[in-house]
Amino acid sequence: SQELEQSPQSLIVQEGKNLTINCTSSKTLYGLYWYKQKYGEGLIFLMMLQKGGEEKSHEKITAKLDEKKQQSSLHITASQPSHAGIYLCGADKGNAGNMLTFGGGTRLMVKP
C-alpha cells in the first residue's frame, strides 16, 4: 500500500517568511492533492497535481510535483496568520473515483 510521509511535522514561522512543506510517496505518484485543515474541522481543497513537473499556484501558495522523486512540495510566500493550520497531502491511484491516501500532516503556526 502507498505511504505518504510529510516533512516537517510542524513548523513555526514569523509572519512574512517563506516556507516549504514536502510530501514524499513510497510509490509512483499519479494524482497528488493538497488540503488545508483547521483543527477539528473539514479539509479545504487547495490544489491537485497530475503531471510530472506540474506547478500550480493559488494566491501565495505554490505546489509542484516531481514524479521522478515521487515527491511534491508546497511553498507559501510571505506567510500570514491566515495560513496557519494543518496541511495534508493525499494521493490517488490515477483514476477518477479512486480513494485518497493521506500523509500525517504538517502543522503550521505563523507568529505575527
Add this chain to the structure above:
Amino acid sequence: EPEVTQTPSHQVTQMGQEVILRCVPISNHLYFYWYRQILGQKVEFLVSFYNNEISEKSEIFDDQFSVERPDGSNFTLKIRSTKLEDSAMYFCASSGDRTYEQYFGPGTRLTVT
C-alpha cells in the same frame, strides 16, 4: 459556491447503538466517499460509491458499516453496533466525472461512550 454538507455536526451515542451519518454531496458529482480521522491520526479512507454501488472499500469498512444513497441528494453512512474505537471525525467527500478533485464536508464528530 457548491459545498458538501454533513449532519449532524456532533453525535454522541452509547456503545452498541446504531448511528446514521448524513451527507449531501455537491449536486452534479458522481463519486461519493467516506473517510474518518481518529483524533491525532491520519485521515483514513473507508468507502467509495459510484453508480449506486460500492466501488472500493478499506479493511476498516467491515460488516458493521453500510452506505446508501436513499434519494437523489443524500448519502449516508450507517454503523450498526458502535464500538468505542469508532469514535472519530467522519468526513464525506464527493468528486465529479471529469475532474478528480475530492471536496470534503465539515465532518461529523462521533463520540461513542
